[in-house]
Amino acid sequence: MNLFDHLPDTTDPDSLYSAFEAWVAGRGIGLYPAQQEALIELTSGGNVILATPTGSGKSLVAAGAVFAAFARGERSFYTAPIKALVSEKFFDLCDAFGSAQVGMMTGDASVNPGAPIICCTAEVLANIALRDGAQAEAGLVVMDEFHFYADPDRGWAWQIPLLELPQSQFLLMSATLGEVERFELDLKRRTGKDTVTVRSAERPVPLSYSYRMTPLHETVQELLEGGQAPVYIVHFTQAAAIERAQSLMSLNVCSRAEKDAIAELLGGFRFTTRFGRTLSRFIRHGIGVHHAGMLPKYRRLVERLAQAGLLKVICGTDTLGVGVNVPIRTVLFTALSKYDGRRSRLLRAREFHQIAGRAGRAGFDTIGYVAAQAPDHVIENERALAKIGDDPKRRRGYTRKKPPEGFVNWSDQTFEKLIDAEPEPLVSRFQVTHAMLLAIIARPGNAFEAMRKLLTDNHEPRAAQRKHIHRAIAIYRSLLDAGVVERLETPDETGRTVRLTVDLQQDFALNQALSTFALAAFDLLDPESASYALDLLSIIESILDDPRQILIAQEKKARGEAIAAMKADGVEYEERMERVADIAYPKPLEEMLEHAYATYRRAHPWIGDHPVSPKSVVREMYEQAMTFADFIAAYDLARVEGIVLRYLADAYRTLSHTIPESIKRDDLVDLIEWLGETVRQIDSSLVDEWEALRNPEAHAAAQAALDDAPPPVTGNRRAFRVLVRNALFRRVELAARDEVEALVALDAEDAEGLEHTEEWTGPWEFDDWDEALGDYFDEHEELGTGPDARGPKLFEIEEGPTVWKARQILDDPAHNHDWHLRAEVDLAASDAAGRAILRVLEFDRFDG
Template sequence: MVAPADPADGPSTGLADRLPPAGDTLTPMATLDRFLDWVADSGLTPYAHQEAALLELYSGQHVVLATPTGSGKSLVATGLEWKALCEDTWCVYTSPIKALASEKFFQLCEVFGPEQVGMLTGDASINRDAPIICCTAEILSNMALRDDQAFSPPYVIMDEFHYYSDAERGVAWQVPLITMPRTQFLLMSATLGDTSEIQRLLAAQSGRDVVEIASAERPVPLDFSYRDSPLQTTVQVLLAEQRAPIYIVSFTQRECAELAQALLSIDVCSPTERKAIGRAIAGARFDSPYGREIRRFLAAGIAVHHAGLLPRYRLLVEQLAQQGLLKVICGTDTLGVGVNIPIRTVLFNKLVKYDGKRLGILSARDFHQIAGRAGRKGFDDRGSVVCQAPEHVIENKKASDKAAATGRKARSKKPPPGTVVWSQQTFDQLVSRQPETLISRFRVSHGMMINVLQREVEPAGYRFLVELIARCHESEPRKAELRREAAELFRALRRAGIVEPSRDPVTGRPRVLVSEALQDEFALHDALSLFAVDAVLSLDPTAPSFALDVLSVVEAIQQDPRAILIAQERKVKGDLIGRLKAEGVPYEERMAQLDQVTHPKPPKPLTDFLLASFQVFAQRHPWVRAGDLAPKAIAREMAEGYWSFEDMVRRYGFQRFEGLLLRYLSQVYKAMVQTVPEQARDEAVLDLIAYLRTTLERVDSSLLDEWERMMGLAGPDEVERAGETYDLARDPAALEARIRAELLALVRALAAADYEEAARAVHAEDPEAWDAERFEAALAPFLAEHGRIVFEPRTRKRAHCIIRPSGHRQWSADQILVDPDGDNLWHVAARVDLNGVHNPAGPIIRVWNLGT
């Protein structure tokens, strides 16, 4: 079915062709007329609120756009981006999540052309000098803190602006407002609530009027209903009423998978629809441990969507949904944040959410943000929002109906103790309530301090931070608290040698600079990073376990991935109980020992050192909480065994939250790169960093793959990553560590007889690339003679890997294959060629021989 043209969607292509010739200028109204002509030529008629917002923007006013989901806020944003292009200047679009930034990036590439659009997310940097930049809010916030105001973007679009009130991240939405007085802002959300105070402060600080464009009218009206039937029955009724696609909202990842599994018992798709899905997923990779289950769900027209999935699986679900192939999506509320997936019906499985501290009824903002996804203009006359009654209510209804049929009295079930219960009245109140008023969440962190101290122009340094606190949207008493916190942070950084006093070379005035001894990537974006620096420098660099201990320090300052730690503890307890039973240990003693078991942690002496050191650190830094340090051994355990990502997932049963493990390892890798001081980076530490990088890159590169397909690029170096100017060839230690890590990943795959994985471990575009069959055939004589490859810590020593320069930006590498007999005559011979590339994505080793 082809949807009729709709101004909520906006045209998709052709706008770049209407740009004025280089050097020509248009008046603001002529620019707007040209944009509206493009809209009209696409068969669209803008809504009144879209025209009003565009007129205010082109008149130079800030605009707060508070209109429902699906009402065409994106078209208004495109109009402002067009204005920037016509004026030969630039514009920044910000979002709360990387997924939304990447989706907007690809959409704008279609509208304006790939050469006009770039993206910055922290993980990827693509075409960063483009006039239209898509980025996360934190990226823009850091730019605003570090850069001269003269280079501030003339236009900024802040999507999902209700995140201003987020307790942890809201500061990133406020910083640009108080540091970019010359910038014109477009602030957008469907659930803003009362923003009058924000508007007043923005107008006062920028000298520019703020206009609110608000509308409660939805292009697609919603109907609301409350159901007390079992979930499968509710879904079957909705399917029969042609109300698919259905988005079933849960607030835990486990529940999403359980619901998807339960729905396999009903027919969601017809045989014809299943065949269409089969064709659509035929070329997709499902090679992770959870891949088989993902494929099984998708084949039935059912999907799961949450942050625990690998990014490539989430992207696949979104693509299938956009093609209309999925009937039911079981997702968390992450799907309610901006990701463009067509939904006809939103089905709340419950109205209770854990907010990080306690279970409670959804806020009105959260409810409307999710419910607003229902209904697609051009496809649906109406959208539906359905809420399931609590499970005990549904069970009581079934029992009552059964009792009425048999003439018996039904027994009513009560909800489990401590359960937060909702009712139809709760649902009706959420439907009618307006979103809560946005609250300022400004705070000062180490990362903010480092950013302002690295400013190269006035106002800069600590004085600029004090000015920033004065401008923020907090109350005067709270500003006084912030000034005290900033002073404590500054003294801590100076004691640690992170900052040092200096004088301005021009004025001679005293100023403070970040120490030049720190590496370029050094960052303190976590409150505990300062402790990590102290702890790493306190370790014994001559100890055999030094590199692993550094890794443990970095892991200890990461937020606990609770699902992973729970699974680790469960596995450790299961193994222990099995062993104790086999040894005949009495039940009471077994239980006593189990009470002492936790998830794996670093060796006890190191754990004790970290906890004791942190107690002292916390006394000197009162803003740090005693429970913030959390020793754990997730990455350390992987590194000790040189496990693959799949090894770790299968060992502990992480299948349903592979994405959580990927995200955690990514955070550890970034912290190793950014936080570990240069003087602590010996060869073993560099090897660990390279191991983590290789592990992450092997698991998921869906974003860069998508970009390469769009641009038709010849090689991965044309896709810039964060730190695009970094040249691997000029960093011999890091280069050798990366080559060793890639060779060891290949040997690990060969030792496990995983020849498909071995084929993926080498350079993908090598004309001599080895496929699985070639690896298997080449290794057969070795296995016939020796039985197996020995892959143990002693066999992974540097002595077994020889790397030599072989030409301009070229190297040869030989990795010995250790055999049980100690002959060690076999090796993997590889080449590395960095001509024409600087820091390429994917494996860089090109195997040319496997033999003696």
């Protein structure tokens, strides 16, 4: 029964509170005192700052606030810091209110955006607040994880709604807010509504703290034996989490019966990547890994197994602090210091409490445990001294092990201070952008007054406000000079004294900022060019967010290869270093795109907040006929394969929705289909997630199944043809570089996917590649791999019911085209593997 069945006939606060309390009671739970206090204030129309511990039911208070706002006929916005959390809240509210009443907006797409209840990222709400101000239809604003207000890059989005939505009722929630009196006073002044802070230091599940002087594997063993599992071991790099999981494989984490239960629950779950196969070993031993670089399906698997009580240990990163649904009894910190991208430092109180607060499961545990390891060198020294005993002479002679260079030390006193410390005060992160000025100028009314108020009545100190004013003036002048804005001699009927001279794309600040630039750049390409489809792809890639880890890996490899080549040529060290500084990751169409961007920006200055960024991830994979596994292996990206796949999914979605149908030639459609199927076969959730959002009723059934198996790869005929062509052409690429070992390995890998391979002996053996390539290169100096070589004229395929026959004619320098590569494609094996499985038949001259 959803909340609509409990709507009262009146909006009287007592009736609203009683109706919601009855719904809660119907679910077999009761309200804590802090929840009661907050809900009384919210149903009465006041603002609430909810500063209660993790696990104290803040989401239930938010649902009550949304319920009261809906009953009053007001629209609600529920914001969260990351898209995954927005999606989670969307489904929770769909369960409570019905999917017809709930929408979602995350910046790259929207679902049911006209709904009375909207889940969105903070950036989306901030841009709505800038665009519509006091006219925005936002009766209630719930800001979850409000401590993100102090995030250096994104904090501005948490401040703007507070400044620009005086008509709204606010619920600000976090377990780690610190001092908030200034927010109370500010909200009261701006909204005119009573504003209270509801605090509670009392956790539903109290915490017990301990500082450990034993090596970590001994600590884990003690926690397991003491009944304190599940244990979440906190690391501050993804690599450290994976290495720890490997090191703990020597412990007897689970019983035989528990391991059998894990295997049974896994069933036919497909571990489709190299890291997946590593994770499978860990999981079957009772150890999970959890971090942001994993494929979503692997993270969900670990979460579900943890919820089922089958994982005793989870090695993860500090991302656990952002609303991740992993039930745990003990949080074990491997360190109390971290490298934050600029320097190594001790954990801040907010960071510590955000993670520690995840210990203890309401409804399962009567107590949660938080432990911290002493530094490794301290433990080693203490053990050595204990072994020496009390002999002063021997103790003086002992050479203490020193910490690593740059190490930031911590101790039990550090731990005690963190336990007792209040979270640091939230710091304002206000920013001024082109989009901000454009949104306010587009509003009805006097833009100067609105902007003056925003710039002088924000949460920044006066010195910072002056800097923001200077930047705003500079942006305004650039808009005037570009002719995007014009002054009006007399105010218009809405009170405007300046206005825009261009029509902004609808919700231009809410979606892909450079999509209109991409549309304009498409016109610069030659449709007759053999590389037209790939160049369209490169324009799309240039407007996507940079996948930093991938680009770093590409640049590192390019520089390494260049240094090796220069060494072979005898180039001196100093000159090598000078040359290599100019080498970067691949940037197709860089000169054209940067020139086009500069031209477009003069007429559309607001895109200056979003620079164009040429790169080649999808293009490199497609041109070199690489599979997902090939690309991951080439750049050693196994630890961040989830980030790679997320980028591919974003590229697929943007390609599909941004490029007009009128210019989508067959080769581009092939590319898009290939990319979509590649993503789907690795982790179908990234392609299917928007379908699930549009059909929330089907979501619950999909979530109930542990194995999110993709459809058969041969089911999408068009995409599978491209996969076959790429699998064949990948061998041509390797043959062109005379990489015999790689070709043999590729054939062997495909052979593993074929049934009864040990009995198969065909006309082609793996070691035939060396002789075949030798014969080819005796005739020709090189083997072509360019656009003509992979064109449709040189590729043939014959489709059968169970086996396809494929042939790639080779592009020799003389264009004789009298050599070919032939293979069979096993459809059943391909479906089982989620990729094209080939059996090479011949690499030889043929009679044309």
